[in-house]
Amino acid sequence: MSDVLELQDVSVVREGRALVDQVSWSVKEGERWVILGPNGAGKTTLLHIASSYLFPSTGTATILGETLGTPGTDVFELRPRIGIAGNGMADKLPKKQTVLQTVLTAAYGMTAGWQEEYEEIDEQRARAFLDRLGMSEFVDRRFGTLSEGERKRTLIARALMTDPELLLLDEPAAGLDLGGREDLVRRLGRLARDPIAPSMVMVTHHVEEIAPGFTHVLMIRQGKILAAGPLELDLTSRNLSLCFGLPLVVEQVGDRWTAQGLPMA
Numbered sequence: 001m002s003d004v005l006e007l008q009d010v011s012v013v014r015e016g017r018a019l020v021d022q023v024s025w026s027v028k029e030g031e032r033w034v035i036l037g038p039n040g041a042g043k044t045t046l047l048h049i050a051s052s053y054l055f056p057s058t059g060t061a062t063i064l065g066e067t068l069g070t071p072g073t074d075v076f077e078l079r080p081r082i083g084i085a086g087n088g089m090a091d092k093l094p095k096k097q098t099v100l101q102t103v104l105t106a107a108y109g110m111t112a113g114w115q116e117e118y119e120e121i122d123e124q125r126a127r128a129f130l131d132r133l134g135m136s137e138f139v140d141r142r143f144g145t146l147s148e149g150e151r152k153r154t155l156i157a158r159a160l161m162t163d164p165e166l167l168l169l170d171e172p173a174a175g176l177d178l179g180g181r182e183d184l185v186r187r188l189g190r191l192a193r194d195p196i197a198p199s200m201v202m203v204t205h206h207v208e209e210i211a212p213g214f215t216h217v218l219m220i221r222q223g224k225i226l227a228a229g230p231l232e233l234d235l236t237s238r239n240l241s242l243c244f245g246l247p248l249v250v251e252q253v254g255d256r257w258t259a260q261g262l263p264m265a
Helices: 043-050 075-081 097-110 120-132 150-160 178-192 237-244
Strands: 001-013 016-026 032-036 058-063 080-084 165-170 199-203 216-221 226-228 248-253 258-262
Touching: 001 043, 001 075, 016 043, 016 058, 016 199, 016 226, 032 043, 043 058, 043 199, 043 216, 080 150, 097 120, 097 150, 097 226, 120 150, 120 178, 120 199, 150 165, 150 178, 150 248, 178 199, 216 237, 226 237, 237 248
Parallel strands: 032 199, 032 216, 080 165, 165 199
Antiparallel strands: 001 016, 001 058, 216 226, 248 258
């Protein structure tokens, strides 16, 4: 399998502080990765590099065969090949657009409709992705009127619209209630287990949000990787305790994960 994403000795330094520090990591075609770590660990920084919107201070980042910062790489050609869903994207989208328009504009790499005309196949694809995410009954609703869970599902449908080779999910379950989280995890599980779905990288704080079908985990703390590899091997109580800085017990229940702190003496 070829590498979809490869970081070699990557550091990002801001005001003398390393947000990520000498990170080497690769994602191969068909893999589904979850990035775990506490606030400020460097998770979102890694995702920004993977999206090509942030260049390393040192080291090399190669995305879909294109190395950032080299003369032959055009990020404006690279970015349509990467699907991104997160709160940062939600803030850029017009609240008055309908859900269908919000997804359709991704076909032209835009956030708002202008004077473009969409082909019937574009609308069919947008409706199909919205249906897959349980949003068919909301296509005519304005984006700004959606609940948090409905917005999250719309953003994922939008990210899939360009048929990306790499899908990046930035805390897709953040802010959801229990029902909303479980519905989203179930839908992400279907997507993750689809053999023709793109390679996926998801950032989260909670192991309970790891959907069935995800294959690998990367744990990061203070900009450094603590563990990276298959979920069954590297998502351990020891690794998670080191990652979050307190004693934790990880358990796998069926095809889901759970973690809790040890009781105080």
